[in-house]
Amino acid sequence: MTWRASIARVAITSALLASLSLTALAADIVIGRSTEPSAIDPQFSRTGNNQMTADNMFETLLSTDANLQMHPHLATEWTNIDPLTWEISLREGVTFHDGSPFTADDVLFSLDRTDKVPNSPAPFSDVVSSVDTVEKIDDYTIRVTTKQPNPALMEQIGRVFMLSKAAAEGAELADFNSGKAAIGTGPYQFVAWKPAESLTLKAYPDYWGEQPDFENVEFRFIANNAARTAALLSGSVDLIDLVAPSDVPRLEQEANIKVYPIESGRLVYLALNMRDDTAPGVVDASGQPINPNPFRDANVRKAVSAMIDRSLLVDRILGGSGVPSAQVVPSALGGYVPDLLPTPADPAEAKRLLAAAGFPDGFGITLYSSNDRFPGDGEIAQAMGQLLARGGLQVNAVQTQPYNVYAAAATKGEYGAFIFSLGASTPNSESNLRSLLQTYDQEAGTGGFNRMRYSNPEFDAMLRSAMEEFDYDTRMEKLQEATRIAMDDQAIVPLFFQKIYWASRDGIDFTPNLAERTIAQDVRLEK
Amino acid sequence: MTAFVIRRLLQAVLVLFVTSIIVFVGVYAIGDPLEILLPPDATMAERAQVTQALGLDQPLPIQYGHFLWNALQGDLGTSFVYNQPSISVILARLPATLELAFCALVLAIIIGLPLGLISGLKAGSATDETIMTGSILGFSLPNFWQGMMLIMIFSVYLGWLPSTGRGQTGTIFGIETSLATWDGIRHLILPALNLSLAKIALVIRLTRTGVQETMPLDFVKFAKARGLSSRRIVFVHVLKNILIPIVTVIGVEFGSLIAFAVVTETIFAWPGVGKLIIDSINILDRPIVVAYILVVVTMFILINLFVDILYSLLDPRIRSKAR
Numbered sequence: 001m002t003w004r005a006s007i008a009r010v011a012i013t014s015a016l017l018a019s020l021s022l023t024a025l026a027a028d029i030v031i032g033r034s035t036e037p038s039a040i041d042p043q044f045s046r047t048g049n050n051q052m053t054a055d056n057m058f059e060t061l062l063s064t065d066a067n068l069q070m071h072p073h074l075a076t077e078w079t080n081i082d083p084l085t086w087e088i089s090l091r092e093g094v095t096f097h098d099g100s101p102f103t104a105d106d107v108l109f110s111l112d113r114t115d116k117v118p119n120s121p122a123p124f125s126d127v128v129s130s131v132d133t134v135e136k137i138d139d140y141t142i143r144v145t146t147k148q149p150n151p152a153l154m155e156q157i158g159r160v161f162m163l164s165k166a167a168a169e170g171a172e173l174a175d176f177n178s179g180k181a182a183i184g185t186g187p188y189q190f191v192a193w194k195p196a197e198s199l200t201l202k203a204y205p206d207y208w209g210e211q212p213d214f215e216n217v218e219f220r221f222i223a224n225n226a227a228r229t230a231a232l233l234s235g236s237v238d239l240i241d242l243v244a245p246s247d248v249p250r251l252e253q254e255a256n257i258k259v260y261p262i263e264s265g266r267l268v269y270l271a272l273n274m275r276d277d278t279a280p281g282v283v284d285a286s287g288q289p290i291n292p293n294p295f296r297d298a299n300v301r302k303a304v305s306a307m308i309d310r311s312l313l314v315d316r317i318l319g320g321s322g323v324p325s326a327q328v329v330p331s332a333l334g335g336y337v338p339d340l341l342p343t344p345a346d347p348a349e350a351k352r353l354l355a356a357a358g359f360p361d362g363f364g365i366t367l368y369s370s371n372d373r374f375p376g377d378g379e380i381a382q383a384m385g386q387l388l389a390r391g392g393l394q395v396n397a398v399q400t401q402p403y404n405v406y407a408a409a410a411t412k413g414e415y416g417a418f419i420f421s422l423g424a425s426t427p428n429s430e431s432n433l434r435s436l437l438q439t440y441d442q443e444a445g446t447g448g449f450n451r452m453r454y455s456n457p458e459f460d461a462m463l464r465s466a467m468e469e470f471d472y473d474t475r476m477e478k479l480q481e482a483t484r485i486a487m488d489d490q491a492i493v494p495l496f497f498q499k500i501y502w503a504s505r506d507g508i509d510f511t512p513n514l515a516e517r518t519i520a521q522d523v524r525l526e527k
Numbered sequence: 528m529t530a531f532v533i534r535r536l537l538q539a540v541l542v543l544f545v546t547s548i549i550v551f552v553g554v555y556a557i558g559d560p561l562e563i564l565l566p567p568d569a570t571m572a573e574r575a576q577v578t579q580a581l582g583l584d585q586p587l588p589i590q591y592g593h594f595l596w597n598a599l600q601g602d603l604g605t606s607f608v609y610n611q612p613s614i615s616v617i618l619a620r621l622p623a624t625l626e627l628a629f630c631a632l633v634l635a636i637i638i639g640l641p642l643g644l645i646s647g648l649k650a651g652s653a654t655d656e657t658i659m660t661g662s663i664l665g666f667s668l669p670n671f672w673q674g675m676m677l678i679m680i681f682s683v684y685l686g687w688l689p690s691t692g693r694g695q696t697g698t699i700f701g702i703e704t705s706l707a708t709w710d711g712i713r714h715l716i717l718p719a720l721n722l723s724l725a726k727i728a729l730v731i732r733l734t735r736t737g738v739q740e741t742m743p744l745d746f747v748k749f750a751k752a753r754g755l756s757s758r759r760i761v762f763v764h765v766l767k768n769i770l771i772p773i774v775t776v777i778g779v780e781f782g783s784l785i786a787f788a789v790v791t792e793t794i795f796a797w798p799g800v801g802k803l804i805i806d807s808i809n810i811l812d813r814p815i816v817v818a819y820i821l822v823v824v825t826m827f828i829l830i831n832l833f834v835d836i837l838y839s840l841l842d843p844r845i846r847s848k849a850r
Contacts, residue, residue, distance in 0.1 A: 038609050123576055195609075236682070407558060
């Protein structure tokens with residue numbers, strides 16, 4: 001054999017070996033994510049992008065499934081000794097990434113730290129605000145007392161990320177970002193974070209729960225929609241999130257690409273401002289502001305709702321990427337009212353309601369919307385303008401603005417009729433009803449995002465009663481009842497829930513979820 | 528020369544001061560960062576906590592006063608989003624952008640200058656027509672679209688080059704750069720080309736015009752009469768004369784390559800400052816926006832100063848005036 005031939009043989013053999021080792025390493029995955037975290041400390045910010053990053057490495061007392069329902073996780077069971085006292089059992093045999101066991105001391109430390117993270121732009125304070133004391137009974141049992149009866153306690157403290165006391169005590173933000181303090185109990189452990197570029201993780205071999213399918217995971221942060229799609233098509237990433245609805249038909253045609261759609265919990269709604277005697281942009285035929293504010297009349301709000309053809313918005317403007325809605329949360333969440341369904345547009349009914357409210361000839365209105373917050377927001381505002389005009393209002397203008405300008409002005413009450421969105425991140429409608437529809441009261445701290453200043457004592461009473469109800473089923477019924485009261489009033493005009501999409505190459509499976517989160521544990525090798 | 532440099536630096540301080548006021552007030556006027564930072568179900572107690580932690584409960588003049596006092600001590604504020612000194616967030620991303628801009632500039636020169644020379648020397652020929660038409664494409668097609676086309680052709684269809692991120696970086700002279708590894712260079716090619724396309728076109732046109740203006744001049748005729756080779760005439764005498772406008776433009780363009788690499792960085796998910804500033808404006812992270820603009824202004828001042836000094840090296844007439 002000549003030396004040439006032997007070199008060739010070596011080359012072929014090593015190529016074969018290389019391809020073999022490639023199959024062994026096939027359990028690596030690259031995920032193209034649209035958002036990036038601002039820090040690795042899981043308690044630093046409870047924005048979605050930070051939480052879904054932390055979810056890979058850290059765990060909570062309760063876990064949240066694809067439908068936002070919560071299940072025992074690091075806490076295995078809990079009982080109420082009395083309405084103010086909870087005894088919680090912790091999972092045994094759980095270890096941190098450094099090998100140390102997870103015990104009550106870590107839980108006490110983590111709960112205590114939750115509202116003490118300095119300079120947090122989106123603190124978790126509220127989830128521990130009802131907690132009075134936390135004490136350790138033994139290594140795997142803790143006792144929590146609350147300041148007032150709080151049936152939702154476990155849903156709240158169940159969202160606190162558990163840190164290793166040994167690793168995180170006294171640690172600064174930089175210690176987490178470098179990975180030194182980023183010691184959790186989750187299925188993947190921290191390897192490296194390059195801001196704006198990537199986050200690398202590796203599987204934690206001693207994970208107590210379902211073993212991860214991938215040895216190495218790289219999240220690549222690709223903010224641009226078209227670039228994310230291109231990265232998937234070119235094979236440089238295996239899975240992408242937040243696929244632009246306009247790219248979905250193209251990807252569905254590709255032979256080797258799978259698309260995962262889900263109806264998300266993000267509601268797009270029209271808010272009608274009732275806070276003052278006049279509403280900005282709501283004028284009579286001569287251009288004068290109408291006093292009293294027409295939006296304070298439930299008939300007018302219902303008339304506006306009856307003018308809107310929700311299926312048309314979803315089908316024509318969004319290409320089907322939405323689900324018409326008549327309430328605040330989607331069907332998968334607790335407190336959803338099954339018989340409260342969106343009705344088709346009914347211009348005749350709208351006319352009748354307007355006449356009953358004393359506006360047989362309608363009135364002038366200006367419609368406001370953001371134009372960069374969610375797919376199609378600007379176009380939806382334009383279409384809504386036409387629908388309202390068809391329904392008998394004089395639409396004087398449709399104004400759209402970038403979200404950073406728009407959000408502050410909407411909160412200040414500078415818009416009369418405006419389009420907004422609200423995502424769901426909790427298992428039932430309570431939290432969204434509280435922030436969106438409860439009477440605004442600065443002192444009591446309620447109704448923080450009630451930009452319309454809707455206020456109905458009957459609704460408030462029912463919601464409060466639900467918040468104090470310890471029996472789960474009764475609590476959900478009360479939330480349903482509260483939703484019925486508010487929707488009878490047309491407190492807001494719900495439009496639709498957004499559909500969101502993930503896409504991957506063949507060979508892997510992803511479980512889409514309502515929470516709009518992209519975590520490695522939801523990605524699996526195709527079975 | 529020294530007096531000239533000192534005067535320029537004093538002007539720079541004034542410019543920086545005025546810029547800081549304009550940007551500070553400007554970002555304040557856009558909106559309220561809390562609206563974007565806070566999750567929609569945040570309670571009012573949480574809102575109050577954040578307002579206080581970020582110092583947003585103070586009136587604007589006092590907020591600015593704090594900023595100015597700290598800035599004089601070299602602290603340009605702490606990012607609302609990252610809770611790190613804004614200047615270190617920016618400096619951490621600047622090398623990636625500098626590397627991209629530098630490579631784009633080098634491409635613009637090594638591709639643009641020769642093509643411009645050929646075009647200028649053979650004005651009116653088929654080669655010239657082709658080059659000029661090509662440069663129109665470089666100018667007029669939107670940068671964003673060019674980027675997407677590069678990705679579609681070289682990454683999606685041909686599969687030759689990666690389309691996102693910086694790839695593996697290595698260290699050259701203590702600087703972390705993609706140029707140190709083959710993987711890094713592969714990642715750099717498409718974004719650098721995308722960023723340079725318009726600049727290549729610009730350099731082609733500047734060079735072509737320069738050559739056409741200079742060739743009929745007397746000194747070229749004399750040089751020809753002396754029997755100098757046309758190679759020496761073009762590359763030594765003509766090139767030296769047309770370089771001054773090109774250096775000016777390239778200097779200013781280098782600044783804009785860095786400051787406005789936003790589109791390219793967004794498409795190619797390049798972890799530079801361009802993307803950072805856009806995100807920061809959207810989320811109203813005022814400390815980052817203010818610090819970034821001050822950095823960019825400083826950079827433009829320095830580049831202009833550098834260009835002025837370079838002039839005097841290229842052109843003896845300017846040198847004597849500056850003295």
